[in-house]
Amino acid sequence: MRYYTFFAGILFLSLSCKQQAPEISMQEDVRILASDSLGGRETGTEGARMAAEYLEKRMADLDLSPAGTKAGYRQEFSFRDKTDPHAEVSFEKASDSSINGINLIGLLDNGGSRTVIIGAHYDHLGMGGNGSLHRGDAAxxxxxxxxxxxxxxxxxxxRALKQSQTAKDNYLFIAFSGEEMGLLGSNYFAKNPTLSLDEVPFMINLDMVGRMREDRTLSISGTGTSPIWKQELNALNPGFKLVLSESGVGPSDHTSFYLQDIPVLHFFTGQHEDYHKPSDDAPKLNYSEMDAVSDYILKLLQSMEQQREVAFRKTKNESEEVPRFKVALGVIPDYLFDGEGMRIDGVSEDKPAQRAGLQKGDIVIQLGDSTVTDMMSYMRALSVFEEGDSTRVVVSRNGEQVEASIKF
Structure with a gap:
């Protein structure tokens, strides 16, 4: 109960200071959104509604104009939880059996002819369930x-764009609901926009930007969706190790806008062993590097204001080329690794990789008869096996080759 009392106090403070809004740090925003009081922010739960209420107040304190429906910040949508994981979710009118999601939408109106969309999903997995990599009791x-x-x-x-004296474009900020259930909030907005998408030159998606590594690797997807992206990103790079991916389709909310023929970029600092686990907590984030990512994007936005035409280009859908496989090794791949092979970023408990003695940091260079040179070749190699099969795996560990037997 004391958690809810504390959270209510934060909301009261936000309301009482509206005329002179305090400059809330990124660390404070994360601390509140990732607190136990919100119960993991699963879409449709009380915790998600409390998170929406907090974000609504934050947008008001930032003096963003309400750009949802019914003259407010909220864009509400309802859907029925799907029983078939391969089926598409259909939106419907709210009912006792439906789940309700809430997008929060605020507009910085600079009187421009274009409106750039900057989005991030605020929902998560609640107590676990589908998508969780946690083994054990619900948490x-x-x-x-x-x-x-x-x-x-x-x-x-x-806040930075609000304080800018030179911004020409308008900026629409959207906190999406339902991302973990299938990009639902962004999908709903893209099909039911609260402003004309013809005004939108591009969309920026921020999803998992809090765990920058020591080598400062920053992944940016969607770089092929406009011919201008690579030139701008490389020219403005303050010293990140950029890993650029061209595809506009991926497992995050930028996909919904790419499918509307809008250039997109998705910023991402990589997966880690706390991904989709109860241990993904606020003290583990790298806040100074979050500042650096924010500054980088701000410079990109300022530069793009000089590019009055941002051409859209379709990209190859890399997800369509992913082989289907019936077994799993039980590892978290390092998607930011740009060397040869597939680097393991985490090992799941009681899975084939752990039982074979594979470790975080191992680089898989051979699986069965197939040489592994990158993520795609690893997935192709994995796709030939079925449950019950055995094979050998060769990894590079601290510069030495280690061979192990794998049973799926």
Whole structure:
């Protein structure tokens, strides 16, 4: 009960200070959104509604204009939870059997002819369930990196752009609901926009930007969706190790806008062993590097204001080329690794990889008869096996090759 009392106090403070809004830090935004009081922010729960209420007040304190429906910040939608994981979710009128999601939408109106969309999902996995990598009893999945970090950077950018004396474009800030259930909030907005999408030159998506590594690797997807992206991103790079991916389709909310023929970029600092686990907590985030990512994006936005035409380009859908496989090794791949092979970023308990003695940091270079040179070749190699099969795996560990037997 004391958690809810504390949270109510934060909301009261936000309301009482509306005329002179305090400059809330990214660390404070993450601390509140990733607190136990919100119960993991699963869409349709009381915790998600409390998170929406907090974000509504934050947008008001930032003096963003309400840009939802019914003259408010909220865009509400309802859907029925699907029983078939391969089926599409259909939106419907609210009923006792439906789940209700809430997008929060605020507009910084600079009187421009264009409106850039900056978005981040605020929902997470609640107590676990589908998508959780936690083994054990149900526990709160606070989702500090996924995706309180992205929301905090979005709000930080809103303040910076609000204070700018030179901004020409308008900026629409959207905190999406239902991302973990299938990009539902962004899908709903893209099909039911609260402003004309013809005004939108591009969309920026912030999803998991809180765990920058020591080598400062920053992944940016969607770089092929406009011919201008690579030139701008490389020219403005303050020293990140950029890993650029061209595809506009991926497992996050930018996909919904790419499918509307809008150029997109998705910023991401990589998966980690706390991904989709109860241990994804606020103290583990790298707040100074979140500041650096925010500054980088701000410079990009300022530069893009000089590019009055942002051409859209379709990209190859890399997800369509992913082989289907019936077994899993039980590892978390390092999607930011740009060397040869597939680097393991985490090992799941009681899975084939752990039983074979594979470790975090191992680089898989051979699986069965197939040489592994990258993520795609690893997935192709994995796709030939079925449950019950055995094979050998070769990894590079601290510069030495180690061979192990795998049973799926």
């Amino acid at each position: 709160i999945h606070n989702g500090a990196d996924d995706n309180a970090s992205g929301v905090a950077v979005m709000l930080h950018l809103a």
